Amino acid sequence: MxxxxxxxxxxxxxxxxxxxxxxxxxxxxxxxxxxxxxxxxxxxxxxxxxxxxxxxxxxxxxxxxxxxxxxxxxxxxxxxxxxxxxxxxxxxxxxxxxxxxxxxxxxxxxxxxxxxxxxxxxxxxxxxxxxxxxxxxxxxxxxxxxxxxxxxxxxxxxxxxxxxxxxxxxxxxxxxxxxxxxxxxxxxxxxxxxxxxxxxxxxxxxxxxxxxxxxxxxxxxxxxxxxxxASIFSVDYFTFHKEFPKTGEKSMIAGWGGFPCKDGRILYCCFTGAGVLKKCCDLFGLEYGSELFPAGVSLYNITTESGQAFEKAVVDWLSERTVDEAERACLDAGLPVSKVNSWEDVENNEHVKARGTxxxxxxxxxxxxxxxxxxxxxxxxxxxxxxxxxxxxxxxxxxxxxxxxxxxxxxxxxxxxxxxxxxxxxxxx
Structure with a gap:
């Protein structure tokens, strides 16, 4: 049976x-x-x-x-x-x-x-x-x-x-x-x-x-x-005895993490992938396809010149906008972001209500x-x-x-x- x-x-x-x-x-x-x-x-x-x-x-x-x-x-x-x-x-x-x-x-x-x-x-x-x-x-x-x-x-x-x-x-x-x-x-x-x-x-x-x-x-x-x-780093250490820099809440990927906006609220950004980076460059006024921001690259490492320039552009752009303004502009541009919601934000969110969570x-x-x-x-x-x-x-x-x-x-x-x-x-x- x-x-x-x-x-x-x-x-x-x-x-x-x-x-x-x-x-x-x-x-x-x-x-x-x-x-x-x-x-x-x-x-x-x-x-x-x-x-x-x-x-x-x-x-x-x-x-x-x-x-x-x-x-x-x-x-x-x-x-x-x-x-x-x-x-x-x-x-x-x-x-x-x-x-x-x-x-x-x-x-x-x-x-x-x-x-x-x-x-x-x-x-x-x-x-x-x-x-x-x-x-x-x-x-x-x-x-x-x-x-x-x-x-x-x-x-x-x-x-x-x-x-x-x-x-x-x-x-x-x-x-x-x-x-x-x-x-x-x-x-x-x-x-x-x-x-x-x-x-x-x-x-x-x-x-x-x-x-x-x-x-x-x-x-x-x-x-x-x-x-x-549950750690993505254990395989690198146990195989090669390789340790990665300890970045805490920050990532080694430029444009990945929580960034403060003009109103002090935090927008969490996940800027990786060739298509996403092109949209980022367009939104932040960077020259996509240049030597500094070459086309087809999936991520900018924070330790490189490209990564540091990209990270600065993200920080500067967000500092001029409230979290709601920044989130809306990024989402309209097709970028994966979310403001860091408080429990009050979550409770009152229309999507959370619509799903009956x-x-x-x-x-x-x-x-x-x-x-x-x-x-x-x-x-x-x-x-x-x-x-x-x-x-x-x-x-x-x-x-x-x-x-x-x-x-x-x-x-x-x-x-x-x-x-x-x-x-x-x-x-x-």
Whole structure:
């Protein structure tokens, strides 16, 4: 049977309710309708992938530590309200035998399990890959950590965050203004978002193979490795030991970067390509096809005489115009530019409004939220936000009833601290 047919059969079985835990309130929608995902992750790199799956229609259960809910619930912003939407939540003490069994009960009926912790943490919890596969051989498992599950033990045991991944990987090494500033982390949270998106891609590829073979896989996802892969400079260094000048936010390409206009606003210009450079010369009054600006050249290197002359012409031309005037003139000339928009600019932009990029929903407390909606946009099976992010342990009883636990057993688990909800969070916002 083909992989696509196996996948369809699994989705049909899930939709009929033939599997154990199932969210009856979940509407059927999206390209991942029928996929069942469990994740025990916190912060951003781990939970974002499952959130995207849930926006595509997957049934997602989020496990938090019963003793210490996800610390992002106490941040100064409301990140979790957007990055945990469409999910149900359980607060489980994973170190207890009963909590471990609860996880296994969930895993038995899942397609995907994602966790984010220090390397080897789930082995220490007696929830190794082999243990999970004994319960569910088709399970796709993803371990997200700063330094991976294997290698030098000292590194495997280290905690990791977005900035440490950028620092360790060499990615941060490229981000300094020609030595004028120390290397800096690119924000906000580039490493976390890259990790989440790459994990989502790999997980779905593994699900496809599991449907084909009946055998699940385990993904060892080290944040630092993905940041190494995300740098265009690593191949030059590892092949030739060649390092490029550290330009920070500036580029080695003349006319590429953010330039101030008369009103102090910034226009970001991407002037590269033979056709673009000809249009630039026409707009800025330069002699295209001359010795200084020869025809057919795709870019002017900032270190050359041509590059420095071109860069000066761009700076002088922009300094005489407001950002709106400059942007309009450049766009009319067919040049790739954009002013650096504030959030206010983005919110009020006619194109953003026309595409419906910002969506609105209510939190569990009834507060209205507005944020970027599910992306990208599917024509036939659109993604959606159908429920808010859950409160801590909000769905303990609901899911445990689906797993076959009685009211008495559930109350006993609360009394013993195996499960928890409504944690007294001291919010800083």
């Amino acid at each position: 083909s992989t696509s047919n196996q996948f369809l059969l699994r989705l049909q079985r899930n939709r009929k309710g033939d599997r154990m835990w199932h969210n009856d309130a979940l509407p059927e929608f999206g390209v991942l309708s029928g996929l069942k995902v469990v994740h025990a992750s916190s912060s951003l790199a781990g939970p974002l992938g499952p959130t995207i799956f849930s926006e595509y229609g997957a049934d997602v259960v989020w496990i938090e530590n019963a003793d210490a809910p996800d610390y992002t619930r106490t941040l100064h912003n409301i990140q979790p309200e957007s990055e945990r939407r469409n999910q149900r939540a359980m607060g489980i003490r994973l170190r207890s035998p009963e909590g471990r069994q609860l996880v296994l009960d969930l895993i038995k009926d899942a397609d995907v399990f994602i966790e984010s912790s220090k390397g080897g943490q789930f082995d220490r919890l007696d929830l190794s890959d082999e243990t999970l596969w004994e319960v569910n051989p088709k399970l796709v498992i993803a371990h997200i950590s700063g330094y991976g599950q294997t290698g030098v033990e000292d590194y495997v045991k280290r905690g990791g965050f977005d900035a440490t991944a950028q620092a360790f990987s060499g990615y941060m090494w490229e981000n300094t203004n020609g030595g004028a500033t120390p290397p800096y982390a690119v924000g906000p949270y580039v490493a976390d978002y890259i990790t989440a998106l790459w994990t989502g891609l790999a997980v779905l590829a593994a699900v496809r193979k599991a449907d084909e073979t009946g055998v699940g896989d385990s993904l060892d996802i080290a944040q630092f490795e993905l940041m190494m892969r 910002i969506t609105e929903w209510e939190t569990v407390k009834g507060t209205k939220l507005r944020a970027v909606g599910p992306l990208p946009k599917f024509k036939k099976h659109p993604a959606r936000v159908w429920r808010p992010a859950p409160s801590f342990g909000e769905n303990n009883e609901e899911i445990m009833h689906e797993l076959g636990y009685t009211d008495e057993q559930i109350q006993e688990y609360y009394d013993k601290g195996v499960i928890n909800k409504d944690f007294d969070l001291k919010l800083s916002r």
